[in-house]
Amino acid sequence: MPTPTKGPRLGGSPAHEKLILANLATELFKHGKIKTTETKAKRLRPLAEQLITKAKRGDLASRRRVAGTVRDKDVVYVLFDQIAPRFANRPGGYTRIVKTGPRKGDAAPMAIIELVEELEVAATTAPAKKAAKKATARQDKVEALAPEEETPSSQTTPETADDQDSEPPQSASGDKGAEGPGDQAEGDDTGTDTGTGTKADDKA
Amino acid sequence: MAVPKRKMSRSNTRSRRANWKVSAVATVACPQCKSPKLPHAACSTCGTYNGRQVLEV
Numbered sequence: 001m002p003t004p005t006k007g008p009r010l011g012g013s014p015a016h017e018k019l020i021l022a023n024l025a026t027e028l029f030k031h032g033k034i035k036t037t038e039t040k041a042k043r044l045r046p047l048a049e050q051l052i053t054k055a056k057r058g059d060l061a062s063r064r065r066v067a068g069t070v071r072d073k074d075v076v077y078v079l080f081d082q083i084a085p086r087f088a089n090r091p092g093g094y095t096r097i098v099k100t101g102p103r104k105g106d107a108a109p110m111a112i113i114e115l116v117e118e119l120e121v122a123a124t125t126a127p128a129k130k131a132a133k134k135a136t137a138r139q140d141k142v143e144a145l146a147p148e149e150e151t152p153s154s155q156t157t158p159e160t161a162d163d164q165d166s167e168p169p170q171s172a173s174g175d176k177g178a179e180g181p182g183d184q185a186e187g188d189d190t191g192t193d194t195g196t197g198t199k200a201d202d203k204a
Numbered sequence: 205m206a207v208p209k210r211k212m213s214r215s216n217t218r219s220r221r222a223n224w225k226v227s228a229v230a231t232v233a234c235p236q237c238k239s240p241k242l243p244h245a246a247c248s249t250c251g252t253y254n255g256r257q258v259l260e261v
Contacts, residue, residue: 098258099245112246112258 007043021047022069028095029070029079033114041097041113048113052094055084083115090119 011017024044027034029051036044051069054062058080067076087094099111231240234247236255241247251259 098253099242100259101242101245101248 038109041111
């Protein structure tokens, strides 16, 4: 027995469902971004990604396989010559579904399904980039905090330094209490920093 | 075929329907504009999701 298709069935018959999904895939590749119901978007995603994978292969056989689903030759051309190269170094996950709430009229939950952007760097280096960003953010914070401590009173800085040095031997539990809130505050700072950064980007 | 033997009284009908209750839609505050939005969905006020502009406003 073949594995049943995941997700709800669409349309009135299997042929109708095939047509709906083929038309949705064609429109997605034509426009790059379409608004449809959540259910249809969820059914469309695997089909669209399989078509893109075939397009990345790029040979005549896969072109004919894709043309069996996407009947529009212009869209097949766009898929093979513009969309497939975009995803050359992306291992799957070519589409994004964002839910946009109920539709006016029948309150059907709607979603936007779109082709994601080009992957600028390989997937393996992406976490390193994040780590680097975090490291720079921490350095900035340290630099921002250090002058504040030093500038108000240059005489007290040695005392505070002595206090910090003297604390660890006194009690381990006290140190844990002192370290915990500090770490949390740092985390919050990073959150706000990134938030403001994105806002600034949006404004720009 | 089984059919009701008696007319259902207004009292019974109404006491049954008295238990039909609606619950408020669960919302979360939008991280961008702080207005209430559906969870796991784009904000209908500012049109952003995960800091990304998704809808035109």
